[in-house]
Amino acid sequence: MAELELRSVSAGYKGRMVVREVTARLPRGSWLAIIGPNGAGKSTLLKAITGIAAHTGEILLDGAPISAMSARERARAVGYSPQTPVVPEGLTVTDYALLGRTPHLGLLAREGRSDLAVVGEVLARLDLEHLTDRPLRTLSGGERQRAVLARVLAQQAGLLLLDEPTTGLDVGHAQSLLELVDRLRRADGTTVVSTLHDLTLAAQYADELILVDHGDVVAVGPPAEVLTADRISTHYSANVTILTAPDGTPVVTPVRT
């Protein structure tokens, strides 16, 4: 439900910009995937949108600078799942996912029936129903990752920032998660920015890719235009061949030399 615009955004830490001059316009309900090799600056760009990393240039949400929003406004508008989340180990899956509802509660208010219903639905869709009462510390890596995403999706923010959301998930759970996010953007107009190392999944789900290398944007466009074997060789030092899936999307396959 949000339109995001980045105007010449550079972002980094302690005065050192590690990603530079990113310009993009994401209409409501669109999905942008940021791709690029390790250390390219992908997570830093997401962190700049959340306000965790410093930035120059303009980041506009529905036309208003995101930096002018209060913490509460931002928590309602932007859902963020970090690449390596720190979770309160003792909380149960349900209590943790309910934290996603906090921005919607009044001061001192407790979660109501509708909050529990939202959380229940998200947990079911992420195949966590059987784990609702389990403390987070007892979960497997993939289960914990799904719990983190459940909290973010329960937030029902208009803009979702997902840093490597499929890390640690098997192919079936990765697919269900991305399908769920896809459904949200199509049904509710949720706008999505994600980093994804799996280029085939990025091509299947995102409308647009931004390829970043050493902090510079080196390609922007629809997946079929950005994902060429030459480009992947140049920027990832990888040998790949690009196949075409039955639906026409590119499939990036590593090839041994």
Ligand SMILES: Nc1ncnc2c1ncn2[C@@H]1O[C@H](COP(=O)(O)OP(=O)(O)OP(=O)(O)O)[C@@H](O)[C@H]1O
């Ligand atoms: N908190 C920080 N302080 C200083 N430098 C940082 C910090 N976090 C990341 N960096 C540096 O910024 C650069 C970009 O890091 P970033 O995490 O954005 O890369 P990435 O593209 O997400 O990488 P990966 O694919 O490995 O997750 C790297 O050189 C990294 O070492």
